[in-house]
Amino acid sequence: AQKVTQAQTEISVVEKEDVTLDCVYETRDTTYYLFWYKQPPSGELVFLIRRNSFDEQNEISGRYSWNFQKSTSSFNFTITASQVVDSAVYFCALSETGETSGSRLTFGEGTQLTVNP
Amino acid sequence: DGGITQSPKYLFRKEGQNVTLSCEQNLNHDAMYWYRQDPGQGLRLIYYSQIVNDFQKGDIAEGYSVSREKKESFPLTVTSAQKNPTAFYLCASSLTGTPNYGYTFGSGTRLTVV
Numbered sequence: 001a002q003k004v005t006q007a008q009t010e011i012s013v014v015e016k017e018d019v020t021l022d023c024v025y026e027t028r029d030t031t032y033y034l035f036w037y038k039q040p041p042s043g044e045l046v047f048l049i050r051r052n053s054f055d056e057q058n059e060i061s062g063r064y065s066w067n068f069q070k071s072t073s074s075f076n077f078t079i080t081a082s083q084v085v086d087s088a089v090y091f092c093a094l095s096e097t098g099e100t101s102g103s104r105l106t107f108g109e110g111t112q113l114t115v116n117p
Numbered sequence: 118d119g120g121i122t123q124s125p126k127y128l129f130r131k132e133g134q135n136v137t138l139s140c141e142q143n144l145n146h147d148a149m150y151w152y153r154q155d156p157g158q159g160l161r162l163i164y165y166s167q168i169v170n171d172f173q174k175g176d177i178a179e180g181y182s183v184s185r186e187k188k189e190s191f192p193l194t195v196t197s198a199q200k201n202p203t204a205f206y207l208c209a210s211s212l213t214g215t216p217n218y219g220y221t222f223g224s225g226t227r228l229t230v231v
Contacts, residue, residue: 033217043205045222091160095217103148103167103211105220109159 006108023092123223140208
């Protein structure tokens with residue numbers, strides 16, 4: 001069975017601090033996809049990034065960066081110089097494969113990030 | 118613009134009543150999903166459908182029902198059998214197969230039982 005663990009339930013930082021959100025996953029698949037979503041207070045989940053299992057290159061997008069390490073089954077997300085607008089719940093997710101599961105995603109429990117001014 | 122529309126945004130229900138949440142997408146996605154989110158909690162899968170006229174139970178299907186008569190629509194009915202229906206409900210859709218592009222989410226419906 002696939003599983004995603006986000007051990008940090010809540011994180012609180014002061015604006016301009018860097019913060020890393022951890023994500024550890026379990027899967028038996030050799031081909032899989034990992035995702036991060038942001039859920040602001042409005043409620044809608046917003047897609048941030050997708051990474052496939054064959055691409056271990058780290059990615060940077062502005063103040064956001066992602067570190068994918070297959071050896072430790074981790075896909076961590078770092079926000080540099082955090083801002084109040086980064087306050088949200090962040091979800092890590094893993095794709096399922098197979099005939100019955102289709103494109104289902106398995107979500108972690110989420111990490112509530114609060115950035116204080 | 119393509120997207121997912123959930124309505125209504127807020128819904129109040131009296132105990133013992135059934136209520137239907139709407140979810141419509143114009144992304145031409147084959148698969149659609151319903152999730153429930155309780156305060157401070159993660160997402161729990163209620164039902165999903167990968168093709169018209171077919172759907173599968175998720176992890177917490179009891180007290181809920183769905184239909185998928187059209188590709189664009191996947192309504193969720195919260196029945197009186199659902200003991201704790203007050204929650205935030207999210208609908209999502211996706212393409213099927215590989216590569217997996219992930220989900221597009223609607224803006225959610227907040228259901229409160231009064």
